[in-house]
Amino acid sequence: MLQTKGLTKQFGGLTAVDSVDFRLEADELCSLIGPNGAGKTTFFNLLTGSLTPTDGTIEMRRDGDWVDITDESPYETTLGGIHRSYQITNIFPMLTVLENVRVAAQAHGGGDSWKLHRNAGSFEEYLEEAHEILDRVGLEQYADDAAENLSHGQKRNLEIAIALAGDPDILLLDEPTAGVSSDGIGQIIDLIENVAADHAVLLVEHNMDVVMGLSDRIAVLHQGSLIADDEPAAIRDSDAVQRAYLGGYESDEETGDKDGADTSQSTDGGTTAA
Secondary structure (H helix, E strand, C coil): CEEEEEEEEEECCEEEEEEEEEEECCCCEEEEECCCCCCHHHHHHHHCCCCCCCEEEEEEEECCEEEECCCCCHHHHHHCCEEECCCCCCCCCCCEHHHHHHHHHHHCCHHHHHCCCCCHHHCHHHHHHHHHHHHHHCCHHHCCCEHHHCCHHHHHHHHHHHHHCCCCCEEEEECCCCCCCHHHHHHHHHHHHHHHCCCEEEEECCEHHHHHHHCCEEEEEECCEEEEEECHHHHHHCHHHHHHHHCCCCCHHHHCCCCCCCEEECCCCCEEEC
16 A cells, blocks of 8 residues: 655754654554654654655555656645644644534635635535544534543544545554543544554554554564564563664553553663553
8 A cells, every 4th residue: 555665764964763764554553653763753744745755666556557746845745645643733723623624625625715705504425424424433512512622632633633634545644642631642542543544654653552552564664764664572581672672661551550551662672651
């Protein structure tokens, strides 16, 4: 579905992404992990056209053929089927929850995104799509509320709803549980599992219980290089990954934590309870 070959991004003398070969299949949820500064967000920005690679290529399978999308703009990659969420909540706070998703759906609707003088209520197909997405993410009851009035966890769900607009092939989710209470994390996990049933998902996440519980595969970046790419059990037991990032990680089940605390990675590779 999506692959990179030798993907590299340099900022002056700093190599943020270093010759990464990576592949995401159509039917999998892959998590991308690593310490802060490992290059994860830069990698996302390369995949979505926000940054231009220094070297290497990005290809996406479209209509059965591999297409080089290395030089596509963010607008082109979005129309081509790659949508993303962000580390920092990125919504229109003054618009209603419904309008946030309706605007996103209309933006992916070809020429309709430029029909600025037409009454928004006449775009019935996009309103219907928005209602269906809100129902899927559990926000339909808040459709007419201002987005700014949602809880932080609900705003994260709204971001995923916006990313679902236009029915993308690939979803890139950047730390969807960041700042979410332990009570809300379970709802986001359920939503990501639901979304992954019919989308390829690449997930950046620091909560290792979430990563280990959700992922079909885990790729590990360290200092811009891909140092491991395997199933969760192999990643957990990898000496190289333990040294670079996990720092003795144990799941809640192994530690006997029954409260569902958010166990996240600190910048030095240890674990912290948020």
